Amino acid sequence: MISETTRKRWSWAGLVVAGIVLEAVFLRMHSLYYLKNHAIGFIELALGTGIVYLLALYGFAQTQATRASTILLILSAIVLRAPLWPMLPTLSDDLQRYRWEAKVQAQGWNPYAIAPNDPRLAALRDKSYEIMPGRELPAIYPPVAELVFRATWKFFPGPTVFKTPFAVADVLVMLVVAWIFWRDERRDFRLAVYAWNPLVIVEFAGSGHNDVLAVLGVVCGLALVKKWPTLASLPIALAAMAKVFPALLLPVWIRWASWPRKKGWWAAGLAGVAGLAVLLPYWNGLGMLRSNMRYYETTWKNYHASLYTVLDWLTGGNTKIPALIAVCASWGLALWLAWKKAEPARAAYLLIGTILTLGPNGYSWYFTWIVPLLCFFPNPAWLMLTVLQFLSYNVLIGYGILGVFRFDPLMQWLVYAPFYVLLIAHWWLTRRTGSMPDLHSRAGSHPAEMGSSNAGPLPGIRASLMLPER
Numbered sequence: 001m002i003s004e005t006t007r008k009r010w011s012w013a014g015l016v017v018a019g020i021v022l023e024a025v026f027l028r029m030h031s032l033y034y035l036k037n038h039a040i041g042f043i044e045l046a047l048g049t050g051i052v053y054l055l056a057l058y059g060f061a062q063t064q065a066t067r068a069s070t071i072l073l074i075l076s077a078i079v080l081r082a083p084l085w086p087m088l089p090t091l092s093d094d095l096q097r098y099r100w101e102a103k104v105q106a107q108g109w110n111p112y113a114i115a116p117n118d119p120r121l122a123a124l125r126d127k128s129y130e131i132m133p134g135r136e137l138p139a140i141y142p143p144v145a146e147l148v149f150r151a152t153w154k155f156f157p158g159p160t161v162f163k164t165p166f167a168v169a170d171v172l173v174m175l176v177v178a179w180i181f182w183r184d185e186r187r188d189f190r191l192a193v194y195a196w197n198p199l200v201i202v203e204f205a206g207s208g209h210n211d212v213l214a215v216l217g218v219v220c221g222l223a224l225v226k227k228w229p230t231l232a233s234l235p236i237a238l239a240a241m242a243k244v245f246p247a248l249l250l251p252v253w254i255r256w257a258s259w260p261r262k263k264g265w266w267a268a269g270l271a272g273v274a275g276l277a278v279l280l281p282y283w284n285g286l287g288m289l290r291s292n293m294r295y296y297e298t299t300w301k302n303y304h305a306s307l308y309t310v311l312d313w314l315t316g317g318n319t320k321i322p323a324l325i326a327v328c329a330s331w332g333l334a335l336w337l338a339w340k341k342a343e344p345a346r347a348a349y350l351l352i353g354t355i356l357t358l359g360p361n362g363y364s365w366y367f368t369w370i371v372p373l374l375c376f377f378p379n380p381a382w383l384m385l386t387v388l389q390f391l392s393y394n395v396l397i398g399y400g401i402l403g404v405f406r407f408d409p410l411m412q413w414l415v416y417a418p419f420y421v422l423l424i425a426h427w428w429l430t431r432r433t434g435s436m437p438d439l440h441s442r443a444g445s446h447p448a449e450m451g452s453s454n455a456g457p458l459p460g461i462r463a464s465l466m467l468p469e470r
Contacts, residue, residue, distance in 0.1 A: 025049050026201070033090075037090075073188050095163065097133055169212045170205065174191065233268070234270050303362065311358075345377075352370045388415045
Protein backbone atom coordinates (compact mmCIF):
# COMPACT_ATOMS: atom_id res chain seq x y z
CA MET A 1 0.00 0.00 0.00
CA ILE A 2 1.52 3.30 -1.10
CA SER A 3 1.45 5.96 1.60
CA GLU A 4 -0.02 9.40 0.99
CA THR A 5 3.42 11.00 1.34
CA THR A 6 4.92 8.64 -1.26
CA ARG A 7 2.04 9.25 -3.65
CA LYS A 8 2.51 13.00 -3.39
CA ARG A 9 6.24 12.67 -4.01
CA TRP A 10 5.61 10.61 -7.12
CA SER A 11 3.05 13.18 -8.30
CA TRP A 12 5.53 16.02 -7.94
CA ALA A 13 8.27 13.97 -9.60
CA GLY A 14 5.94 13.30 -12.53
CA LEU A 15 5.16 17.01 -12.84
CA VAL A 16 8.85 17.87 -12.91
CA VAL A 17 9.36 15.34 -15.71
CA ALA A 18 6.34 16.74 -17.57
CA GLY A 19 7.74 20.26 -17.29
CA ILE A 20 11.12 19.15 -18.59
CA VAL A 21 9.51 17.36 -21.55
CA LEU A 22 7.39 20.42 -22.40
CA GLU A 23 10.43 22.68 -22.25
CA ALA A 24 12.37 20.31 -24.50
CA VAL A 25 9.58 20.34 -27.07
CA PHE A 26 9.31 24.12 -27.07
CA LEU A 27 13.09 24.32 -27.48
CA ARG A 28 12.73 22.00 -30.45
CA MET A 29 10.13 24.36 -31.92
CA HIS A 30 12.60 27.18 -31.42
CA SER A 31 15.25 25.23 -33.33
CA LEU A 32 12.84 24.80 -36.27
CA TYR A 33 12.24 28.57 -36.05
CA TYR A 34 10.35 29.15 -39.35
CA LEU A 35 7.48 26.94 -38.30
CA LYS A 36 5.39 27.65 -41.38
CA ASN A 37 7.94 25.69 -43.43
CA HIS A 38 7.83 22.82 -40.93
CA ALA A 39 4.06 22.51 -40.54
CA ILE A 40 3.97 18.72 -40.21
CA GLY A 41 6.79 18.65 -37.66
CA PHE A 42 5.18 21.50 -35.73
CA ILE A 43 1.81 19.74 -35.58
CA GLU A 44 3.46 16.56 -34.30
CA LEU A 45 5.34 18.49 -31.62
CA ALA A 46 2.27 20.52 -30.62
CA LEU A 47 0.05 17.46 -30.28
CA GLY A 48 2.78 15.89 -28.16
CA THR A 49 2.77 18.89 -25.83
CA GLY A 50 -0.99 18.54 -25.59
CA ILE A 51 -0.76 14.93 -24.41
CA VAL A 52 1.86 15.85 -21.81
CA TYR A 53 -0.27 18.82 -20.71
CA LEU A 54 -3.38 16.69 -20.12
CA LEU A 55 -1.34 14.13 -18.17
CA ALA A 56 0.22 16.94 -16.15
CA LEU A 57 -3.22 18.27 -15.23
CA TYR A 58 -4.03 14.89 -13.73
CA GLY A 59 -0.82 15.16 -11.71
CA PHE A 60 -1.66 18.66 -10.53
CA ALA A 61 -5.10 17.40 -9.49
CA GLN A 62 -3.43 14.97 -7.06
CA THR A 63 -1.56 17.73 -5.24
CA GLN A 64 -2.43 20.45 -2.78
CA ALA A 65 -1.02 23.90 -3.34
CA THR A 66 1.47 25.71 -1.18
CA ARG A 67 2.76 29.22 -1.64
CA ALA A 68 6.09 27.86 -2.89
CA SER A 69 4.45 25.44 -5.34
CA THR A 70 2.28 28.16 -6.85
CA ILE A 71 5.25 30.49 -7.30
CA LEU A 72 7.23 27.66 -8.90
CA LEU A 73 4.29 26.92 -11.20
CA ILE A 74 4.20 30.52 -12.41
CA LEU A 75 7.97 30.60 -12.90
CA SER A 76 7.87 27.30 -14.79
CA ALA A 77 5.14 28.68 -17.06
CA ILE A 78 7.34 31.67 -17.85
CA VAL A 79 10.25 29.33 -18.60
CA LEU A 80 8.03 27.31 -20.96
CA ARG A 81 7.20 30.50 -22.88
CA ALA A 82 10.80 31.72 -23.05
CA PRO A 83 11.90 29.69 -26.13
CA LEU A 84 9.05 31.10 -28.20
CA TRP A 85 9.31 34.75 -27.20
CA PRO A 86 12.37 35.54 -29.37
CA MET A 87 10.95 33.72 -32.40
CA LEU A 88 9.62 35.57 -35.42
CA PRO A 89 5.90 34.68 -35.62
CA THR A 90 5.53 32.51 -38.72
CA LEU A 91 2.45 30.43 -37.98
CA SER A 92 0.37 33.58 -38.44
CA ASP A 93 1.06 36.90 -40.15
CA ASP A 94 -1.28 38.87 -37.90
CA LEU A 95 1.56 40.50 -35.98
CA GLN A 96 2.80 42.05 -39.22
CA ARG A 97 -0.62 43.62 -39.62
CA TYR A 98 -0.42 44.98 -36.07
CA ARG A 99 2.95 46.57 -36.87
CA TRP A 100 1.61 48.05 -40.10
CA GLU A 101 -1.31 49.74 -38.35
CA ALA A 102 1.05 51.04 -35.68
CA LYS A 103 3.33 52.45 -38.36
CA VAL A 104 0.40 54.09 -40.15
CA GLN A 105 -0.71 55.76 -36.93
CA ALA A 106 2.83 56.96 -36.24
CA GLN A 107 2.64 58.80 -39.57
CA GLY A 108 -0.60 60.51 -38.57
CA TRP A 109 -3.08 58.36 -40.51
CA ASN A 110 -6.32 56.91 -39.15
CA PRO A 111 -6.02 53.12 -39.69
CA TYR A 112 -9.80 52.77 -40.07
CA ALA A 113 -9.86 55.19 -42.99
CA ILE A 114 -7.10 53.92 -45.27
CA ALA A 115 -6.17 50.46 -46.56
CA PRO A 116 -2.56 49.21 -46.71
CA ASN A 117 -2.68 48.96 -50.52
CA ASP A 118 -3.53 52.66 -50.83
CA PRO A 119 -0.84 54.32 -53.02
CA ARG A 120 -0.47 57.11 -50.47
CA LEU A 121 1.12 54.58 -48.10
CA ALA A 122 3.60 53.15 -50.60
CA ALA A 123 6.55 54.74 -48.82
CA LEU A 124 5.75 52.79 -45.64
CA ARG A 125 5.94 49.36 -47.23
CA ASP A 126 8.75 47.01 -46.27
CA LYS A 127 9.41 43.30 -46.75
CA SER A 128 6.66 42.36 -44.27
CA TYR A 129 4.07 44.10 -46.45
CA GLU A 130 3.97 41.20 -48.91
CA ILE A 131 3.01 38.66 -46.24
CA MET A 132 0.55 40.91 -44.43
CA PRO A 133 -3.07 39.67 -44.56
CA GLY A 134 -5.97 41.71 -45.93
CA ARG A 135 -4.00 44.46 -47.68
CA GLU A 136 -7.17 45.65 -49.43
CA LEU A 137 -8.99 46.17 -46.12
CA PRO A 138 -8.54 49.04 -43.63
CA ALA A 139 -8.27 48.24 -39.94
CA ILE A 140 -10.90 46.07 -38.26
CA TYR A 141 -9.25 45.71 -34.84
CA PRO A 142 -11.13 47.61 -32.08
CA PRO A 143 -9.63 50.83 -30.68
CA VAL A 144 -7.97 49.43 -27.54
CA ALA A 145 -5.94 47.11 -29.76
CA GLU A 146 -5.07 50.03 -32.05
CA LEU A 147 -3.95 52.14 -29.09
CA VAL A 148 -1.72 49.30 -27.88
CA PHE A 149 -0.26 48.94 -31.39
CA ARG A 150 0.51 52.67 -31.50
CA ALA A 151 2.17 52.69 -28.07
CA THR A 152 4.19 49.55 -28.85
CA TRP A 153 5.60 51.07 -32.03
CA LYS A 154 7.27 53.81 -29.97
CA PHE A 155 9.21 51.38 -27.80
CA PHE A 156 9.30 47.96 -29.53
CA PRO A 157 8.92 48.47 -33.30
CA GLY A 158 10.86 45.37 -34.36
CA PRO A 159 9.09 42.42 -36.00
CA THR A 160 9.74 40.15 -33.00
CA VAL A 161 9.82 42.47 -29.97
CA PHE A 162 6.47 43.86 -31.08
CA LYS A 163 5.07 40.84 -29.21
CA THR A 164 6.15 42.40 -25.91
CA PRO A 165 2.80 43.83 -24.70
CA PHE A 166 1.03 40.59 -25.54
CA ALA A 167 3.67 38.52 -23.73
CA VAL A 168 3.30 40.78 -20.69
CA ALA A 169 -0.50 40.53 -20.83
CA ASP A 170 -0.21 36.73 -20.94
CA VAL A 171 1.86 36.70 -17.74
CA LEU A 172 -0.60 39.13 -16.12
CA VAL A 173 -3.45 36.74 -16.91
CA MET A 174 -1.59 34.04 -14.97
CA LEU A 175 -1.06 36.34 -12.01
CA VAL A 176 -4.71 37.40 -11.91
CA VAL A 177 -5.89 33.78 -12.12
CA ALA A 178 -3.49 32.89 -9.28
CA TRP A 179 -4.94 35.73 -7.20
CA ILE A 180 -8.53 34.64 -7.88
CA PHE A 181 -7.80 31.13 -6.61
CA TRP A 182 -5.28 32.05 -3.94
CA ARG A 183 -7.33 30.55 -1.09
CA ASP A 184 -8.21 27.41 -3.04
CA GLU A 185 -6.11 24.42 -1.96
CA ARG A 186 -6.33 23.11 -5.54
CA ARG A 187 -5.20 26.37 -7.10
CA ASP A 188 -2.14 24.79 -8.73
CA PHE A 189 -4.41 22.55 -10.81
CA ARG A 190 -6.67 25.45 -11.73
CA LEU A 191 -3.78 27.77 -12.57
CA ALA A 192 -2.01 25.05 -14.59
CA VAL A 193 -5.07 24.77 -16.84
CA TYR A 194 -4.06 28.16 -18.26
CA ALA A 195 -0.38 28.46 -17.39
CA TRP A 196 0.75 25.20 -19.02
CA ASN A 197 -1.78 25.13 -21.86
CA PRO A 198 0.25 24.62 -25.06
CA LEU A 199 -2.26 26.43 -27.27
CA VAL A 200 -2.00 29.51 -25.07
CA ILE A 201 1.79 29.32 -25.09
CA VAL A 202 2.07 28.92 -28.87
CA GLU A 203 -0.52 31.56 -29.79
CA PHE A 204 0.59 34.24 -27.33
CA ALA A 205 4.31 33.64 -26.73
CA GLY A 206 4.97 32.36 -30.24
CA SER A 207 2.57 34.22 -32.53
CA GLY A 208 1.85 37.26 -30.35
CA HIS A 209 -1.89 37.36 -30.98
CA ASN A 210 -3.63 40.38 -29.51
CA ASP A 211 -6.53 38.25 -28.23
CA VAL A 212 -4.70 38.11 -24.91
CA LEU A 213 -5.66 41.75 -24.29
CA ALA A 214 -9.33 40.75 -24.23
CA VAL A 215 -8.57 37.66 -22.17
CA LEU A 216 -6.82 39.85 -19.60
CA GLY A 217 -9.83 42.16 -19.43
CA VAL A 218 -12.17 39.22 -18.86
CA VAL A 219 -10.14 37.71 -16.01
CA CYS A 220 -9.79 41.16 -14.40
CA GLY A 221 -13.55 41.51 -14.63
CA LEU A 222 -13.93 38.14 -12.92
CA ALA A 223 -11.48 39.12 -10.20
CA LEU A 224 -13.40 42.31 -9.39
CA VAL A 225 -17.02 41.34 -9.94
CA LYS A 226 -17.89 39.95 -6.49
CA LYS A 227 -16.39 42.65 -4.28
CA TRP A 228 -16.50 45.60 -6.67
CA PRO A 229 -19.29 44.83 -9.16
CA THR A 230 -19.63 48.40 -10.39
CA LEU A 231 -15.95 48.75 -11.14
CA ALA A 232 -15.82 45.28 -12.76
CA SER A 233 -17.69 46.53 -15.82
CA LEU A 234 -14.66 48.68 -16.73
CA PRO A 235 -12.22 45.87 -17.68
CA ILE A 236 -15.02 44.05 -19.50
CA ALA A 237 -15.79 47.17 -21.56
CA LEU A 238 -12.11 47.66 -22.37
CA ALA A 239 -11.83 43.97 -23.27
CA ALA A 240 -14.70 44.43 -25.73
CA MET A 241 -12.79 47.34 -27.21
CA ALA A 242 -9.75 45.08 -27.70
CA LYS A 243 -11.65 42.14 -29.23
CA VAL A 244 -15.40 42.23 -29.77
CA PHE A 245 -16.47 38.98 -28.11
CA PRO A 246 -16.48 40.22 -24.44
CA ALA A 247 -19.29 42.65 -25.36
CA LEU A 248 -21.65 39.72 -24.75
CA LEU A 249 -20.56 39.69 -21.10
CA LEU A 250 -21.54 43.30 -20.40
CA PRO A 251 -25.27 42.63 -19.79
CA VAL A 252 -24.35 39.99 -17.19
CA TRP A 253 -21.84 42.25 -15.43
CA ILE A 254 -24.20 45.23 -15.40
CA ARG A 255 -27.03 43.08 -14.08
CA TRP A 256 -24.72 41.66 -11.40
CA ALA A 257 -24.06 45.25 -10.30
CA SER A 258 -27.77 45.39 -9.30
CA TRP A 259 -29.21 46.96 -12.43
CA PRO A 260 -31.80 48.53 -12.64
CA ARG A 261 -30.79 49.94 -9.26
CA LYS A 262 -28.40 52.84 -8.97
CA LYS A 263 -25.17 50.79 -8.87
CA GLY A 264 -26.20 49.01 -12.05
CA TRP A 265 -26.63 52.31 -13.86
CA TRP A 266 -23.22 53.39 -12.60
CA ALA A 267 -21.72 50.20 -14.00
CA ALA A 268 -23.38 50.78 -17.37
CA GLY A 269 -22.25 54.41 -17.37
CA LEU A 270 -18.68 53.49 -16.51
CA ALA A 271 -18.58 50.95 -19.34
CA GLY A 272 -20.04 53.50 -21.76
CA VAL A 273 -17.58 56.23 -20.78
CA ALA A 274 -14.64 53.83 -21.14
CA GLY A 275 -15.81 52.78 -24.57
CA LEU A 276 -16.32 56.36 -25.70
CA ALA A 277 -12.89 57.40 -24.38
CA VAL A 278 -11.01 54.85 -26.50
CA LEU A 279 -13.16 55.58 -29.56
CA LEU A 280 -12.49 59.32 -29.56
CA PRO A 281 -8.95 59.19 -31.08
CA TYR A 282 -10.41 57.40 -34.12
CA TRP A 283 -13.75 59.19 -34.33
CA ASN A 284 -13.32 60.41 -37.90
CA GLY A 285 -12.83 56.88 -39.20
CA LEU A 286 -15.61 55.08 -37.33
CA GLY A 287 -17.96 55.26 -40.30
CA MET A 288 -15.37 53.37 -42.33
CA LEU A 289 -14.98 50.86 -39.48
CA ARG A 290 -18.61 49.79 -39.89
CA SER A 291 -18.17 49.22 -43.61
CA ASN A 292 -14.84 47.47 -42.99
CA MET A 293 -16.53 45.06 -40.61
CA ARG A 294 -19.35 44.35 -43.07
CA TYR A 295 -16.80 43.56 -45.77
CA TYR A 296 -14.84 41.31 -43.40
CA GLU A 297 -17.99 39.46 -42.28
CA THR A 298 -19.05 38.71 -45.86
CA THR A 299 -15.58 37.80 -47.14
CA TRP A 300 -13.73 36.15 -44.26
CA LYS A 301 -16.00 33.38 -43.03
CA ASN A 302 -16.25 29.61 -42.74
CA TYR A 303 -12.57 29.26 -41.89
CA HIS A 304 -12.31 26.09 -39.78
CA ALA A 305 -15.70 26.76 -38.15
CA SER A 306 -17.73 24.01 -36.50
CA LEU A 307 -21.53 24.35 -36.21
CA TYR A 308 -21.47 27.37 -38.52
CA THR A 309 -20.16 25.12 -41.30
CA VAL A 310 -22.98 22.65 -40.67
CA LEU A 311 -25.60 25.40 -40.68
CA ASP A 312 -24.12 26.88 -43.83
CA TRP A 313 -24.35 23.48 -45.55
CA LEU A 314 -27.92 22.90 -44.36
CA THR A 315 -29.06 26.29 -45.65
CA GLY A 316 -27.49 25.85 -49.08
CA GLY A 317 -24.46 28.11 -48.54
CA ASN A 318 -23.96 31.84 -49.07
CA THR A 319 -26.95 32.83 -46.96
CA LYS A 320 -27.14 35.02 -43.87
CA ILE A 321 -29.08 32.39 -41.92
CA PRO A 322 -26.07 30.85 -40.07
CA ALA A 323 -24.86 34.28 -38.98
CA LEU A 324 -28.38 35.27 -37.91
CA ILE A 325 -28.73 32.09 -35.86
CA ALA A 326 -25.35 32.71 -34.22
CA VAL A 327 -26.16 36.32 -33.35
CA CYS A 328 -29.64 35.54 -32.01
CA ALA A 329 -28.42 32.56 -29.99
CA SER A 330 -25.47 34.44 -28.49
CA TRP A 331 -27.30 37.64 -27.58
CA GLY A 332 -30.42 35.76 -26.54
CA LEU A 333 -28.36 33.67 -24.13
CA ALA A 334 -26.53 36.78 -22.87
CA LEU A 335 -29.78 38.59 -22.08
CA TRP A 336 -31.33 35.50 -20.48
CA LEU A 337 -28.27 34.97 -18.27
CA ALA A 338 -28.37 38.64 -17.30
CA TRP A 339 -32.08 38.42 -16.48
CA LYS A 340 -31.43 35.31 -14.32
CA LYS A 341 -28.51 37.15 -12.69
CA ALA A 342 -26.29 34.19 -13.49
CA GLU A 343 -22.97 33.82 -11.73
CA PRO A 344 -20.50 35.78 -13.91
CA ALA A 345 -17.82 33.09 -14.36
CA ARG A 346 -20.41 30.50 -15.39
CA ALA A 347 -22.11 33.01 -17.69
CA ALA A 348 -18.78 33.84 -19.34
CA TYR A 349 -18.05 30.13 -19.79
CA LEU A 350 -21.41 29.53 -21.46
CA LEU A 351 -21.31 32.64 -23.63
CA ILE A 352 -17.76 32.24 -24.90
CA GLY A 353 -18.44 28.58 -25.56
CA THR A 354 -21.50 29.56 -27.60
CA ILE A 355 -19.49 32.08 -29.61
CA LEU A 356 -16.79 29.51 -30.40
CA THR A 357 -19.23 26.80 -31.48
CA LEU A 358 -21.47 29.06 -33.60
CA GLY A 359 -18.92 31.59 -34.87
CA PRO A 360 -18.17 31.91 -38.60
CA ASN A 361 -14.45 31.32 -38.05
CA GLY A 362 -12.58 28.91 -35.84
CA TYR A 363 -8.96 30.00 -35.97
CA SER A 364 -6.95 28.12 -33.39
CA TRP A 365 -6.07 31.21 -31.36
CA TYR A 366 -9.77 32.00 -30.86
CA PHE A 367 -9.95 28.99 -28.55
CA THR A 368 -7.57 30.65 -26.10
CA TRP A 369 -10.58 32.79 -25.14
CA ILE A 370 -12.15 29.99 -23.13
CA VAL A 371 -9.02 28.63 -21.45
CA PRO A 372 -9.19 30.95 -18.38
CA LEU A 373 -12.80 29.86 -17.88
CA LEU A 374 -11.64 26.24 -17.87
CA CYS A 375 -9.73 27.11 -14.69
CA PHE A 376 -13.19 27.52 -13.13
CA PHE A 377 -14.94 24.73 -15.05
CA PRO A 378 -12.32 22.26 -16.36
CA ASN A 379 -14.57 20.52 -18.85
CA PRO A 380 -12.58 17.64 -20.42
CA ALA A 381 -14.10 18.19 -23.88
CA TRP A 382 -12.96 21.80 -24.03
CA LEU A 383 -9.53 20.89 -22.64
CA MET A 384 -9.16 18.29 -25.38
CA LEU A 385 -10.31 20.76 -28.02
CA THR A 386 -7.55 23.21 -27.13
CA VAL A 387 -5.10 20.44 -28.04
CA LEU A 388 -6.89 19.22 -31.17
CA GLN A 389 -6.92 22.75 -32.58
CA PHE A 390 -3.28 22.26 -33.57
CA LEU A 391 -4.56 20.04 -36.38
CA SER A 392 -5.99 23.16 -38.04
CA TYR A 393 -2.41 24.19 -38.89
CA ASN A 394 -2.64 21.51 -41.58
CA VAL A 395 -3.78 24.46 -43.74
CA LEU A 396 -0.16 25.63 -43.89
CA ILE A 397 0.91 22.52 -45.81
CA GLY A 398 -1.21 23.30 -48.87
CA TYR A 399 -0.57 27.00 -48.48
CA GLY A 400 3.18 26.49 -48.49
CA ILE A 401 3.17 24.15 -51.51
CA LEU A 402 0.37 25.52 -53.70
CA GLY A 403 -0.31 28.93 -52.19
CA VAL A 404 -3.93 27.87 -51.47
CA PHE A 405 -5.27 28.77 -48.03
CA ARG A 406 -8.05 26.20 -47.58
CA PHE A 407 -8.94 24.28 -44.46
CA ASP A 408 -9.30 20.53 -44.95
CA PRO A 409 -12.84 19.26 -44.11
CA LEU A 410 -11.32 16.02 -42.84
CA MET A 411 -9.28 17.97 -40.30
CA GLN A 412 -12.43 19.82 -39.22
CA TRP A 413 -14.05 16.47 -38.52
CA LEU A 414 -10.98 15.23 -36.63
CA VAL A 415 -10.98 18.37 -34.48
CA TYR A 416 -14.66 18.87 -33.79
CA ALA A 417 -16.28 15.41 -33.89
CA PRO A 418 -14.38 14.07 -30.82
CA PHE A 419 -15.09 17.35 -29.05
CA TYR A 420 -18.86 17.18 -29.51
CA VAL A 421 -18.98 13.47 -28.68
CA LEU A 422 -17.11 14.03 -25.42
CA LEU A 423 -19.05 17.22 -24.65
CA ILE A 424 -22.41 15.45 -25.01
CA ALA A 425 -21.21 12.35 -23.13
CA HIS A 426 -19.87 14.51 -20.31
CA TRP A 427 -23.11 16.47 -20.11
CA TRP A 428 -25.18 13.26 -20.12
CA LEU A 429 -23.10 11.63 -17.39
CA THR A 430 -23.27 14.77 -15.29
CA ARG A 431 -27.04 14.90 -15.62
CA ARG A 432 -27.35 11.20 -14.89
CA THR A 433 -25.22 11.26 -11.74
CA GLY A 434 -26.73 14.55 -10.63
CA SER A 435 -23.32 15.91 -9.65
CA MET A 436 -22.83 19.63 -9.71
CA PRO A 437 -19.59 21.62 -9.80
CA ASP A 438 -18.14 22.34 -6.41
CA LEU A 439 -17.03 25.80 -7.51
CA HIS A 440 -19.52 28.60 -8.05
CA SER A 441 -22.41 26.35 -7.15
CA ARG A 442 -23.61 28.91 -4.65
CA ALA A 443 -24.89 32.28 -5.73
CA GLY A 444 -22.41 34.92 -4.73
CA SER A 445 -19.52 32.56 -4.01
CA HIS A 446 -16.07 33.48 -5.23
CA PRO A 447 -12.98 31.30 -5.47
CA ALA A 448 -10.92 33.77 -3.50
CA GLU A 449 -13.34 33.24 -0.60
CA MET A 450 -13.46 29.43 -0.75
CA GLY A 451 -11.02 26.98 0.76
CA SER A 452 -12.20 23.88 -1.11
CA SER A 453 -10.68 21.78 1.63
CA ASN A 454 -13.20 18.99 1.07
CA ALA A 455 -12.91 18.99 -2.69
CA GLY A 456 -12.08 15.81 -4.55
CA PRO A 457 -8.92 15.28 -6.57
CA LEU A 458 -10.47 16.93 -9.62
CA PRO A 459 -12.61 19.77 -8.22
CA GLY A 460 -14.99 21.12 -10.81
CA ILE A 461 -14.06 18.57 -13.47
CA ARG A 462 -17.69 17.52 -13.70
CA ALA A 463 -18.92 21.05 -14.35
CA SER A 464 -21.90 20.75 -16.63
CA LEU A 465 -23.25 23.20 -19.14
CA MET A 466 -26.28 23.87 -16.92
CA LEU A 467 -26.73 26.80 -14.59
CA PRO A 468 -26.46 25.93 -10.92
CA GLU A 469 -29.76 25.52 -9.14
CA ARG A 470 -30.79 28.36 -6.88
